[in-house]
Amino acid sequence: MTSAVTTIKDVAALAGVSPATASRVLSGNPATSKESRERVVAAASELDFHPNAQARALRSTRTNVIGLLLSDVRNPFFADLAHAAEQAALAEGFVTLLGNANENMEQQDRYLDTFISQRVDGVIAAPQGEGSSSLQSLLDRGVPTVFVDRTVDGINVPSVTTDSARGIRQAVEHLLGQGHTRVGYIAGPQTTSTGRERLRSFSAAAQEAGLSTDPDLTYFGDFRSASGSAGAQQLLALPEPPTALLAADSPMAVGALATLNSMGIRIGQDMAVIAFDDIEWFSLLETPLTVISNDVEAMGRASVRLLLDVIGGGRPESIVLPSELIVRASSAGPHH
Amino acid sequence: MTSAVTTIKDVAALAGVSPATASRVLSGNPATSKESRERVVAAASELDFHPNAQARALRSTRTNVIGLLLSDVRNPFFADLAHAAEQAALAEGFVTLLGNANENMEQQDRYLDTFISQRVDGVIAAPQGEGSSSLQSLLDRGVPTVFVDRTVDGINVPSVTTDSARGIRQAVEHLLGQGHTRVGYIAGPQTTSTGRERLRSFSAAAQEAGLSTDPDLTYFGDFRSASGSAGAQQLLALPEPPTALLAADSPMAVGALATLNSMGIRIGQDMAVIAFDDIEWFSLLETPLTVISNDVEAMGRASVRLLLDVIGGGRPESIVLPSELIVRASSAGPHH
């Protein structure tokens, strides 16, 4: 390990040109001769030169880093989203700083502050809450930002979201068609736009379809599996329990399934179950799960595309992707 | 949006001190008076000052960024690992650059080069392959590095791995006890240390236990679910098919399960199945899945702990975590 780090000066010296020329060659500036291009490239590879990204960013005010703020990569939905976004970013020459907010406001703000300090070129966020001062700082500084999956009321940045109303309406109508009238809803946290929108859509659809609007049929979870278990337990303990359950995301659905299994309640027979988000293995369950699916891959790619547009100075329109009910065996009629 | 960015000079001016003093206060240098501390902190908050991480890193040669190189976050094992590592790093004041290598050598090298350029303070990698020149560059430069889950032969860096031999031996003995003698093995890619070690352990255990060592009973997959499906198909098409399957990771197990389901083969009755890695919902399947489990959370945390030790100049011992068979219903005896 040679203690001295190789800098662009070393490369320039070896190539017999000035640092300015070496820099031009290495950063693709066209104002260079073929001769110096060859010499510099050879020298750089000879010295195994890796330009210092900090120095470069300091002067040029571009970092080629984007910040990706999610709730939790352990949720398959976000894992897919993270993978799609990261791969799309990489293809455009960006690397990804990952932040898991864990549905926690403080951690979200901590990451947003870090993104500001890191001077990331842009941020893709699945935000939560309302009055985040860090989010406001980010926008005040003009850091290019797009929302993905979720939005924040009153903050106008381009977003890629899912139209959950459509899938939820289909689900409600499907359940009604199967003879269900009391449907338990395991809601997401009302601090997220998706949590709110899905609950609103469900309530509206339930009312229109003539399902019971008993408020006890709604349980407020937090998008994590433990709350799905708790929700299922509470709903089943009602004097007049539901005959069907709809969970607002897949971890809560998993939690609910675990509860049902452990109570010996047969899914699709004693209890219909529908989950939001289609996860690969949901179709492998004893009773394949009926789901409201959306295209996560497309969402991840679209968010990067939008962000690049914003970075480039554009003002792209927000994108709303469709959701759709996929009927499998878990949503059969009530047991008689 | 004021066009001028606020720098530490602005903070210093507002606080009535020099930039040097402001810097000392903001970076926690104890050589500061209470008075200037208060004034600087107040000024910084008043101006919503976020120090430029690039400038700081350039001078101080510390970035407070670590690079995390994984195969694919969509694999729940790596998602759990990423989450644990990222949270542990955050608690120590580090943010995480995420790289998905996708079991692809070029992409791995691309990320390692990026990590070098970004001058990350350390790298946690689940590597693959052998003669990666980028990996060699990383180590030649003395970038603190630890391996997690996987290692590279001939490269001596601290690592956190799983002793898969133990769990595999238990699985083989368990299957033998259930009367199985032909066990199909869906192996991981032999370009990874885990792929090799698990195959070696399985072969050794199978031989010792007296199971069939027919080479056709081994299918070489790539740790992705499609190869699990293909593997199950090929193994079942043998003239003398196995009565049990062991998959070297969870996505391949999922693929195999999908194939078995679609062929109408009943898991735990017509075919025993055991998977490596315990995923939350494996116990929710029609036939809860017998697995070889390991503590991913602990692995993630340990890798950060080791890395911090290396960054601090230590030479920590590698850690090997145990694996253990968890018997559920999917591994019953062969059907008669």
Added chain:
DNA sequence: CGATCCCATGGAATCGATTCCACGAAGATG
């Protein structure tokens, strides 16, 4: 053939923090 333009180039300033060094004031010691 002289004036003009273009293009590759090098020198030097610059980005925004940290840190070395020197300095003066205050407190400790004999």
Added chain:
DNA sequence: CATCTTCGTGGAATCGATTCCATGGGATCG
């Protein structure tokens, strides 16, 4: 009361790239 520390401070150098600006040589044009 003189000397020696200790401590907080500011000025200036520094990290390693990019980029502005000036320059000289060759091609182009009238």
